[in-house]
Amino acid sequence: MAKTRSRSDASEAIHSAASGLHRANVIDKKTMREYDELCIEEVPEFNAKDIARIRKGVNVSQNVFALYLNTTVSTVRQWEQGDKKPSGIAARLLQLIQKNGLAIFG
Structure with a gap:
């Protein structure tokens, strides 16, 4: 799996834990998408x-x-x-x- 760019080390740890919970079917896809939005750094804009x-x-x-x-x-x-x-x-x-x-x- 490709490494994602997290907003911070804490965000990376939270996202990793959420991913594990998702793989274990403890949290659903919708909740995982919410973690993605909160933890993964946005794609930058360049002029x-x-x-x-x-x-x-x-x-x-x-x-x-x-x-x-x-x-x-x-x-x-x-x-x-x-x-x-x-x-x-x-x-x-x-x-x-x-x-x-x-x-x-x-």
């Missing part, structure tokens, strides 16, 4: 300047950045011009690159 700053901070071209993010150069360009916003996994990857650089790709 055009943020994205360009992140890319330039790791010193790569839009072409190379697109390859790392498994997207097109056109998409990266649209993000950096503010025509589109990354969401979901792309936003999470940008968050990780911002924090750890390209080393996360190992």
Whole structure:
């Protein structure tokens, strides 16, 4: 299972306990979703300047950045011009690159 990003260590412990209770059928899906909303960190939002700053901070071209993010150069360009916003996994990857650089790709 993929590791989720918790709001804090306490949230991670609470979510882990709730997940165990859910697997044991002690709490239902609806309650588990409530724990997810309370404990798991929201996907960050990035504006055009943020994205360009992140890319330039790791010193790569839009072409190379697109390859790392498994997207097109056109998409990266649209993000950096503010025509589109990354969401979901792309936003999470940008968050990780911002924090750890390209080393996360190992």
